Amino acid sequence: MSEKVITYLRIDAQGNLVDWGGHPNYYGLFNLVKGKSATEQISFLEGLLPVVHTEVIQFLRVGTGNSAHVHIVPYQNHTWVLLFDATAEHDRQQKVQQQANELSILNYRQSRLIQQMEDTWQTLTKEKQQLEQISQAQSRFVATLSHELRAPLSSIINSTELLDKPVEQYETNYLTTIRNNADYLLSLIDNILEQTKLEIGQVVLRPSRCDVKQTLKELTDLFLPLAQEKGLTFTIASQPTIPSFVRIDGLRFRQILINLINNAIKFTEQGFIKVTLDWQDDHLKFAVADSGPGIPPESQAKIFTAFHREKIAHNLPGVGLGLTISFNLIQLMGGKLTVESTPAVGSLFSGFIQAPATGYISTVAETSQTTTTSLLARILIVDDDIINCSVIETFLRERGHLVVSTYDSRDAIQLTQQIQPDLILMDLLMPHLDGYTVIQQLREQEFTQPVIAISASNFEHDRLYALKSGCSDYLVKPINIEQLLAVIEQTLSKVNA
Numbered sequence: 001m002s003e004k005v006i007t008y009l010r011i012d013a014q015g016n017l018v019d020w021g022g023h024p025n026y027y028g029l030f031n032l033v034k035g036k037s038a039t040e041q042i043s044f045l046e047g048l049l050p051v052v053h054t055e056v057i058q059f060l061r062v063g064t065g066n067s068a069h070v071h072i073v074p075y076q077n078h079t080w081v082l083l084f085d086a087t088a089e090h091d092r093q094q095k096v097q098q099q100a101n102e103l104s105i106l107n108y109r110q111s112r113l114i115q116q117m118e119d120t121w122q123t124l125t126k127e128k129q130q131l132e133q134i135s136q137a138q139s140r141f142v143a144t145l146s147h148e149l150r151a152p153l154s155s156i157i158n159s160t161e162l163l164d165k166p167v168e169q170y171e172t173n174y175l176t177t178i179r180n181n182a183d184y185l186l187s188l189i190d191n192i193l194e195q196t197k198l199e200i201g202q203v204v205l206r207p208s209r210c211d212v213k214q215t216l217k218e219l220t221d222l223f224l225p226l227a228q229e230k231g232l233t234f235t236i237a238s239q240p241t242i243p244s245f246v247r248i249d250g251l252r253f254r255q256i257l258i259n260l261i262n263n264a265i266k267f268t269e270q271g272f273i274k275v276t277l278d279w280q281d282d283h284l285k286f287a288v289a290d291s292g293p294g295i296p297p298e299s300q301a302k303i304f305t306a307f308h309r310e311k312i313a314h315n316l317p318g319v320g321l322g323l324t325i326s327f328n329l330i331q332l333m334g335g336k337l338t339v340e341s342t343p344a345v346g347s348l349f350s351g352f353i354q355a356p357a358t359g360y361i362s363t364v365a366e367t368s369q370t371t372t373t374s375l376l377a378r379i380l381i382v383d384d385d386i387i388n389c390s391v392i393e394t395f396l397r398e399r400g401h402l403v404v405s406t407y408d409s410r411d412a413i414q415l416t417q418q419i420q421p422d423l424i425l426m427d428l429l430m431p432h433l434d435g436y437t438v439i440q441q442l443r444e445q446e447f448t449q450p451v452i453a454i455s456a457s458n459f460e461h462d463r464l465y466a467l468k469s470g471c472s473d474y475l476v477k478p479i480n481i482e483q484l485l486a487v488i489e490q491t492l493s494k495v496n497a
Contacts, residue, residue: 005023005085006023007026008020008083009080010081012077016037017041018035022083027068027083029041029063044062049072051079052074054071055072059093067086068085069084070082153478154388204461205249205252206249209245210249210253212238212245215254222258223273232271234265234272234274235274238277239278242284245358247356247358248284252333253333256329256330256351259323260349261275262322263323264347268292270291271291271346272289274288274290275287275288276289279355282356283353284352288348288349289348292347294343294344294346303323303339305324326351330351333354335352335353335354336351336352377401377402377423377492378420378422379402379423379425380404380406380419380424381425382405382409382424383425383427384408384409388477393405396488409434410433412426412442413438413441416442424449424452425454426438426439428455428457436466439470440469442470450473450494452472452475452487453466453471453475454475455475457476458476472491
């Protein structure tokens, strides 16, 4: 404290100001008069005089805005009022207090922020759980829908194959009509289920070595007759730079091209369909051009939207999912699909996917695909679909296999013990006891023979779960009989190798 601002006031027993010293003006004490009441001249003394003991008032704010420590001391019949400058100390304490207040506010805000973050985290966690429950419910719905739709179609399609014997021409036409319409219904169901799986993130790619040339040959064999039937020119041209084998999900790539080509043929009434393929920098590029009616500019932006159909398509089969599925699959495979079109001239759908080249490596599995064993076996069929079970049983018996069937999964364990089958065909979704549980019980009883799963679900996680549960293979309904017979032959060959 600076001595120049130390001030004293002396007051007599009657409360009158006797004298003063120092710098009273510093403390706002102006025009003091001796012999006059001190309390009338000095407002902060009002109510404090007289005093018996020393009184101390700290950080008293005085008239000039300064602060003072005031000591009121009774001494020899007088009262001494001593004022010491406390302005700097007061300002320091105020600053410290302000910082403490600000820190307190920051701590409060931080606490609120942490609480808000915790509340947000709990809300997000709850929403995530709800979304997971919705996703699981959607998956269960799609799986159930897949089973309910595919199972009867499997019976229809396989029954027509069973009836594929020499018959009258009109009967052949009836069977062909039934089979074609069943195949069409199956394609619609597959598209709807595929789009649903894409929307809920259930599509899993399975990259493997894909023979591009073989894929193109299969597409030519599939679509050339359809194009010729409409009088269209159909060509597939591939550049010599394309490797013989690339690593992609071959089934998905084939599905993409089938959707694009099928659309082109469907809408083109005259002219051509041209498919071109090229490969560069580990990317497979493809394009499907047609001389069809074209797409108006205002419709091109929404052409890949699910269930979108142009007016011209209203009288044509389909539900408007093929392009959407292709668009989403291509994105999933690290690529992009675009469209260029001129009304009354035609359309060009161009796309690319990631497709690193890979060499050809022969495997035992591939070799076995080209050979047949003609091994006869005891086969147990466990399927609650009586028609499907009967159809498969008939085809297997025609091949000379000994076949036993049961429509009740609860009988599977006992039948296995009785006949000791070389192979079991197991439906996975059955009442009373599901196929997974039956397989688990069989494996626990040390049944080591192969079990081929039959399911209406084409979800990848269901296939993986079935294989993990002890199945040697997984087939999706409707069962292709030739494929089934080939898988049985391969499986028996491995067992007897």
